[in-house]
Amino acid sequence: MGGAAIRTLGIWIDRAGYATEDVVAFEPATGWYDSLERAERNGQVLRLAARERAEWSVSLAPLLPTRR
Structure with missing residues (x-):
């Protein structure tokens, strides 16, 4: 703990371009x-110095159907 926060979630989708099947990955x-x-122009880049740490976490939960 104590590093810079990574605030952006990347969603990587590969429709069998690199892998032999479709792949979806969630990445910092x-x-x-x-x-x-463009990201630099808009101030949307996190810069890290050598050996500087950044933290990232994600919480996933299943969506349960609502009862009627």
């Missing part, structure tokens, strides 16, 4: 936009 992202240049 230090910026958003597909272009690093």
